[in-house]
Amino acid sequence: MRKALPLLVVLAASVSMPLQANAAEMGDQSVAQLTDAVTALGRRLQPANTRLPDARDLLVGPLAVAVLPQDRPVSALDQLAGKATLDMIPADFMLAQLRLQAGAGFDTSMENAIAGSETEAIFISAGSISLQELADRAGELKSGAVERRADGILVRVPIVIWQDAALVLAEGDRLLLSTADGAFVANSGLITLDHAAISGTAERNSRLNAFRPFVTTVRTGALQAQSSSFSNLGYGGVGATGGISISGAPLYPARLRSHVTSSIFAGISSLSFFNTADVLVADNRFDETDGPAIALKGVTRGQILGNVVTNTHKAQAIDIQNRSSDIDINGNVILDSRGTGIFLANEVNDIKIAGNILSGNGRGAISIVEGRCVDISSNIALTNAQVGIKVRASDRLSLSHNSLVGNAGAGISVLDQSAGASLQLANNSFSSNLSGIDGATISRLELSGNDFSRQSPVILDGELSAHTAHLLQASAGRLDGSGPTFTINPSGAGNSADCEPRS
Template sequence: MARLTRTVSKIGERLRSPEARKDDARALLTGRFAAVGRQADQAPVVLDRLETQGQLGTVPVDFMLAQLRLQTAQQFDTDVEKALADRAAPALFIRGGTMTLDQLAAEATKSYPDALQRDGETVLARWPIVIWSDAALVVGSGQRLELSTTDGAFLLNSGLLTLDRGTLSASEGTNPGIKNFRPFVATAMTGAMQAREARFDRLGYGGTGSTSGISVLGAALFPAKISSFIVDSTFDNVGGISLQNTHRIRLSGNRISGGAGPAIALKGVTGADIMNNVITGTTDAQAIDVQNTSTSVAVTGNILLGNRGSGIFVANDARDVTITGNLLSGNGRGGVSVVRSACMTIADNIILSNGQVGIKVRASDALTLSHNDLIANAGAGISIIDQDAHARVAIDGNAFSANKSGIHGGSASEVALKANDFAGQSPILLDGEFAPYVPQLLKTAASAGPQAEALTIHANTQSAAPADCKTGS
């Protein structure tokens, strides 16, 4: 335990800088940390392009916000107009093809001189910018698009927003209309956002949703035709990345530091890879949040250190979620929490010194918790509570050390234990309603290997059909 704690401390030191990446700590990701350091084969990203040349015009801001609220189920803040310094000013409107940041600045300077200011490679937008569904905006290498905080600027994208080694940020200052306002980037309807080796600074306010900082908001009638991804990018003091009612999302290799959180929030997302990110220091919420019927989500190889809430929180009918090979330490509300969800695998994670329970399961079914290291958490290593009568949880091959207790149960249903290592867990192995099973646990714990004896607590009746994770029934 002491060695693991020292190693996690060293990992934290190497990743302290907002510019650090997981690779900066890779030399330490060996031995017990090998699953965290493992690199999955991923195809390199390819940025999509529109061949035609875009045109620049204007559109009334209130009209665009009304359309986007209508198409995204009211997900846009109704008060955002209060942030506009000049409510009579329109938004810049890109349509009909691709515009680079250079082209946008040149056209705006010629036709709408009050909208933008340019200083070298930095373009400051004082008006909101709208990318229409047939258009794209490209921020290229070394370029910086800055949205004015004092003027209430923001970017709405229903086409394609591309950052290829460019920067999107908010300007310094305070907005007179909404004191906590910070510019944001919202992709909605058919829109897609693609970024590689990009940088995002000081964006977002108001929790999850359109104003969170970076958002991709799908709509049933307008499914995105192009996949969104953000890879190998830096987020510094950005409220969060909010993904809602969309699909085919990839967030990998990013460094996310500061911000209120959740750093990454998924609601109603189908198909997402959340891989090899480093997330530290959220001030209000968890690092990764998966909710509201999200499915086919892989959370793999992430390092989540010192966040205010849980490291990973899964809730509200999420299913087919895999949480594997992550390092979670120093998170205020525990390592992994699963609430009212089903069909999940939580495996090969190191969950150390979190503020509450290592893995908490509540009102959830068809979960497998295997080969996790659960060490020195302030609560139980694993807690299982408020289960439905026929719910099943398998706990297989985990190692428990120095948690407040090993496994806690309260209103639990079937829990199957096999080949778990409690050698470092004292003095409480089983807690709550599981406490009477300690003698049976000690007997079965003496067996190991493929023929290890299992202990099933609160075994369900044979008539209780297991959850069908293929059909969702």
């Protein structure tokens, strides 16, 4: 049974019935208006080739929290000098190297997808080569390895790019990787795409039914793309075979920054970054992805800005884990993902989540498990299937100026705080959630300026319900955020140390 009785008793004593009715009416109106605005935004963004600038005129009022791409500089594509050295090498040798470099992220079953034990791979060992030149020269080295078609250049064998080499896809280039033949790209050098495309072909692989081509970057490599598209790539979830992946290694740091901007991702498994640094994913569109649309694990310094993510099939939209730190997740629109919109876990640190719109997600809008020094501000969490923002086993978090509206669970849920942990909730707005703030195993919560006037009937729930009367007494019955700071501190713990500012 929900513990709403203390709230109802205090409301009956201290708040008039007309005020209650007005608050409920305002709440219904707020939910309806915001839902209509986000629904219109979703309709505008429904075509898989649309991005946030295509809905610029709808980002007004509360939706203006989303940051538009016109405010950000364009990242330049790097270039490597020198004429390319091209050869054919045994695929077995290349796969052994890929297994070694990708480690646990390599799905060994993919070796079954390659057509025959005598398969060779295109090997770019040095210098820079265009896709057009690769088609000409590879065709001379091995008949049938490459085919020019009306819809692009079809490659039937793997492509290997070594650490001093680059593959350049220029405007209008379209690289088609043969699914039937088990083609893919393994890169430890540089891949650049400028108004170009990489796609897996539509047929199935008879030797490994689940196989789809992929592009994996390992060791010192980098991938850079602008205004390009990626489709029908990746299988097996997040890892070297999972769509587009960039994996670093402690002894082999990337020489160049990987960045993907203003691009379209349709029907891929995931865009993933592992154990690397200085990542930029901005102003892209992700639709119908299998795994997390964007995954960062063990990443230092990353920016996920202004992306649109819709209709993830199996997982959360944005997934940040494994001690990733110094990450900005700003101005993204996440609609109708199967799991949580933004998920942080496993000792993440120094994360900023601001100005995101999250609606209709199959779980919550934002979830943090074992996080530290996370700043969550000015986000809209609307009509998600579970909690608006969930915080578990985390410390030194600040949640401020968020709009938590019509979620099927609590607006904010706080669980399993360790002794001495603290959480600041300031100037958040709650409207028509199942409850306002739900809590269990609380150490210290500091509430200030939060607006509960449209949150009915349950403001505090779980272990926090016993503090409802004290909250209302401290605020003199006013729920619009005008009252003083209210601290819930059942453990008697003091404030934990502040987070250090970014350098």
